Amino acid sequence: METNPIIKLSEIIQKYCKKNIKTRVVGKIGEPHCPTISVEIELPYGAIYQATGLNKKIAKQKAAMQVLEAIEYWKSMVGNSFITPQHAIIIFDN
Numbered sequence: 001m002e003t004n005p006i007i008k009l010s011e012i013i014q015k016y017c018k019k020n021i022k023t024r025v026v027g028k029i030g031e032p033h034c035p036t037i038s039v040e041i042e043l044p045y046g047a048i049y050q051a052t053g054l055n056k057k058i059a060k061q062k063a064a065m066q067v068l069e070a071i072e073y074w075k076s077m078v079g080n081s082f083i084t085p086q087h088a089i090i091i092f093d094n
Helices: 005-017 056-078
Strands: 022-029 036-042 048-053 081-083 089-091
Touching: 005 056, 022 056, 036 056, 048 056
Parallel strands: none
Antiparallel strands: 022 036, 036 048, 081 089
C-alpha cells in the first residue's frame, strides 16, 4: 500500500525539522456542486507549494506530492541533503 503523500511529507518534516507543515485553503472557485479548491502547504522555513483539486484532500495530496518531488530532485542534485530556498539544509538518512 502506498503511503499518503501528506503523511509522508509530515513525517519527513517532523523528523528533520522538528516542526509541522501548515496547510490552508486559499481559494474555491466554481459551482457549489463541483468546486475547485486551492490549497497551500507551507514548510517550516517559509517555502510554499500550491495545488488545486476537486476537494481539499485531493488538493493537499497534490501539493504534498510537489514538495516530495522537490525533495527528491534536490537529493539527486546535492547528494544526501536537501537545501530549501531559504538555505536551510536537511540531511537525509540513507
